[in-house]
Amino acid sequence: MLNKLPLSALFALAAPLCAVQPVSGQTAAPPAEVRAIAKEAYIYAFAMIESYNTMYKQLADPNGREYVGGFGKFRHYSEAFTPDNRDIVTPNNDTPYSWAWLDLRAEPWVVSVPAVADNRYYVQQWIDLFTHNFAYVGSRATGNEAGSYLFAGPNWKGDVPPGIKQVFRSETDIVLTLTRTALNGPEDVAAVKAVQSGMKLQPLSGFMKTAAPPAAPAVSFPPYDVAKARSHDFISYLNFLLQFTQPPHPSEVELMKRFATVGIGPGLPFDAAKVPAATLAAIDDGVVDAKAALAEKSKVTLSSNGIFGSRAELKSDYLTRAVAAEKGLYGNSLVEAWYGGYVGEGSKLSTVHFAPGQLPPAKFFWSMTLYTLPDRFLHANPLKRYSIGDRTKGLKHDADGGLTLYIGHASPGADKESNWLPAPEGRYSAIGRIYGPSEAAMNGTWKLPPLTPVAGSK
Incomplete structure (x- = not known):
């Protein structure tokens, strides 16, 4: 018609x-x-x-x-x-x-x-x-x-x-x-x-x-x-x-x-x-x-x-x-995907630590992706790793079941590179996504842990 x-x-x-x-x-x-x-x-x-x-x-x-x-x-x-x-x-x-x-x-x-x-x-x-x-x-x-x-x-x-x-x-x-x-x-x-x-x-x-x-x-x-x-x-x-x-x-x-x-x-x-x-x-x-x-x-x-x-x-x-x-x-609308994240300086190595039982609550999966600023595109790096999450092969959990991610320009060390999200030397944005977020994520009961500078990092 x-x-x-x-x-x-x-x-x-x-x-x-x-x-x-x-x-x-x-x-x-x-x-x-x-x-x-x-x-x-x-x-x-x-x-x-x-x-x-x-x-x-x-x-x-x-x-x-x-x-x-x-x-x-x-x-x-x-x-x-x-x-x-x-x-x-x-x-x-x-x-x-x-x-x-x-x-x-x-x-x-x-x-x-x-x-x-x-x-x-x-x-x-x-x-x-x-x-x-x-x-x-x-x-x-x-x-x-x-x-x-x-x-x-x-x-x-x-x-x-x-x-x-x-x-x-x-x-x-x-x-x-x-x-x-x-x-x-x-x-x-x-x-x-x-x-x-x-x-x-x-x-x-x-x-x-x-x-x-x-x-x-x-x-x-x-x-x-x-x-x-x-x-x-x-x-x-x-x-x-x-x-x-x-x-x-x-x-x-x-x-x-x-x-x-x-x-x-x-x-x-x-x-x-x-x-x-x-x-x-x-x-x-x-x-x-x-x-x-x-x-x-x-x-x-x-x-x-x-x-x-x-x-x-x-x-x-x-x-x-x-x-x-x-x-x-x-x-996406919140019911489809939850978003949260940080702005940081790649010259300073930082961590994101999820306590036991506090991993992102996803029905489908979760990830964290890093972008250069101010353009907000993916950051080119030798590992060709642009995001990290529950589907990342080789990701190492802490002994107590928690999870620590490392974000920075310099490697956190060979033993930690499995959990490293490379960043530029300058400013970056790291955005976490939860696909199929739980009610706790949507109503704010669950919160993304802080981005914490590693002591002694430049």
């Missing part, structure tokens, strides 16, 4: 964003009001535009190393990420990724997964353009049995065919899956590939073997430019993305009316050269205010638990949503 798009959206999708000329004098609001609205809008848009950076690289640049092949195609990584992989910041090193984007405008898509061995964890995290985690398929949410799931956009009103285990509705017409499949060492790559190859994507018409509806207009992606994204031109990116988020969520109808004051709306062009000087200056001031608010919130957000989730979980907390994207785009 084809859902009709507004005529303005059709024109905007059929031509580059910059080709449509805006109306001059698009707002007459007082500068103070414009400034406040621009601040609010920049915070609202931040996570969406951070995600668009990934979207552009994966969908719009066929010559780029991160290109996935277009909509409706999986790109599988069968091995764990290394320092050479820079698709996203703070990647995990436990579960090779599979990426795919779906365009739900013309019709829904069906995602089919194979039966997966009970001892293998996998998860398909589905994310909308707001960066909300709106659906989960996998070991925790739906089990390891084979099945087909229907993903529909906000305007679809068709019938669900037989053979569909569950229907997931997205608020946005374009969605992403970041799928993770657990890898148990280099010898396990073939098994991971088998799981990945069993994951299938097909439009609903293909699943039903019926005629396909007319295709939606091709998307003309505006090139991503970080300088533009961090300036008043963030409005052009937001307007582009809002085309695929209609109708607005009931909680945001009034918000969108307010945003319209500064030229924000689905598919609208934004040309700073045609905005009155006083208005543009007020927008710029609002962007500065937003960046300051984001920096302050980021500084006091010491845990990433609870900052990722669905709309129902995040509600209208757009500042938290922005901080989540700034700290690590596409984090």
Whole structure:
């Protein structure tokens, strides 16, 4: 069933964003009001535009190393990420990724997964353009049995065919899956590939073997430019993305009316050269205010638990949503994975000591991954060890059943290297992940032990 798009959206999708000329004098609001609205809008848009950076690289640049092949195609990584992989910041090193984007405008898509061995964890995290985690398929949410799931956009009103285990509705017409499949060492790559190859994507018409509806207009992606994204031109990116988020969520109808004051709306062009000087200056001031608010919130957000989730979980907390994207785009909801960690100096050898009975409480597994700062990518090291956890071969427990990990640039000694997570000489971030966290981890009863400098280390 084809859902009709507004005529303005059709024109905007059929031509580059910059080709449509805006109306001059698009707002007459007082500068103070414009400034406040621009601040609010920049915070609202931040996570969406951070995600668009990934979207552009994966969908719009066929010559780029991160290109996935277009909509409706999986790109599988069968091995764990290394320092050479820079698709996203703070990647995990436990579960090779599979990426795919779906365009739900013309019709829904069906995602089919194979039966997966009970001892293998996998998860398909589905994310909308707001960066909300709106659906989960996998070991925790739906089990390891084979099945087909229907993903529909906000305007679809068709019938669900037989053979569909569950229907997931997205608020946005374009969605992403970041799928993770657990890898148990280099010898396990073939098994991971088998799981990945069993994951299938097909439009609903293909699943039903019926005629396909007319295709939606091709998307003309505006090139991503970080300088533009961090300036008043963030409005052009937001307007582009809002085309695929209609109708607005009931909680945001009034918000969108307010945003319209500064030229924000689905598919609208934004040309700073045609905005009155006083208005543009007020927008710029609002962007500065937003960046300051984001920096302050980021500084006091010491845990990433609870900052990722669905709309129902995040509600209208757009500042938290922005901080989540700034700290690590596409984090899992807490029920799927717990996150915690440290910032340290690699020149100082430090330990993380888990007392007996206090190891990370995981239904599936746990790990700790190290990242360089400020870029938040994996740290290249001679051991080629980028994470450590309960699946690390040769890990040595203490005599009393506890566990001591060593983090630092220099080796802690040959007898301790089995428990060593190498770090750069400078600043680093070490992030612990618990896949399938217990209630104790989720409610804070269980706590990650402190990072403790080793006495005498430089």
